[in-house]
Amino acid sequence: MTTENLNELHAFVVVATERSFTRAAARLGLSRSALSRSMSMLEARLGVRLLIRTTRSVSTTAEGETLLTTLAPRLQEIDETIASIRSRKDRPAGSIRITSHDHAIATALWPRLLHLLKAHPEISIEFSVDYAMTDIAAHRFDAGVRVGNRVDKDMIAVQIAPELRMAVVASPAYLENRTLPSVPEDLTHHQCINLRLPTHGGLYAWDLEKNGTPVKVKVQGQTVFNTTGLMLQASLDGMGCAYVPYDLVQHHIEAGRLAPVLKSWWPRFPGYHLYYANRRHISPALALVIEALRYRAPGKPVVGRRPR
Helix, strand or coil: CCHHHHHHHHHHHHHHHHCCHHHHHHHHCCCHHHHHHHHHHHHHHHCCCCEEECCCCEEECHHHHHHHHHHHHHHHHHHHHHHHHHHCCCCCCEEEEEEECHHHHHHHHHHHHHHHHHHCCCEEEEEEECCCCCCCCCCCCCEEEEEHHHCCCCEEEEECCCCEEEEEEECHHHHCCCCCCCCHHHHHHCCEEEEECCCCCCECCEEEEECCEEEEECCCCCEEECCHHHHHHHHHCCCCEEEEEHHHHHHHHHCCCCEEECHHHCCEECCEEEEEECCCCCCHHHHHHHHHHCCCCCCCCCCCCCCC
16 A cells, blocks of 8 residues: 555544535644545545535545544544554663574573563563574564674674583493593593584584684583573583583582583683674663673773663
């Protein structure tokens, strides 16, 4: 439907409701003659008579009444929706969809967004756990979370967490009577707990590094998972070595439930970043989410700034 057709339909509803070309023209800001011509064009295009004109009043034909009954509530819904959207321009409200790794949700997003949600009941947030390199535009997400060095260059990225350190761990029960790995290649002789990535369907090769020398190791084992939490549990249950974020296992290491493996090879990555499309205007709700998540190093003063 063209813009002109929609305007004519709206004008028809006003004429039929007012039952007067003079009053309808005043409401619409048109001349009476221009409005009359517009209605004649609408009738000609539809091939039916919609209005009965007399010198004193205007009424609808049976076809006109049917059209009025159908159009009036729908045009009112459109007007109300547009008014609602405009009212949100400066008011944080609406739904925000974020795709993220579950570890990032648990450690970076949820602790801070919980407070935001309590303070702003008109904002709702949908968290979608996904290990894939999700195209947020194609899947209609407002934002996504990735490690900083994996954000597409055409996206705006905001750091939301400190540097990420990965760890290799295993339970004392698993390591008992086994030779502790001394170099990454030794992992190929151990049971390891694998992660399957949905993007390509393959198993994740473990990234290790020492003195600036990176190494990728493809490991084997009896178990494959697609979430970090399950990999950690399998390691605690003695099923082999796991490659997981250090902050998830630190307290298990301190309690003696897990032991570090190849600690001198544990790599560090840029922290999690929230990324979103490079667009001129973002909603007030998304702006609040971005500022709530923005990472500030300890001791660094908070400087007021609006997201781009």
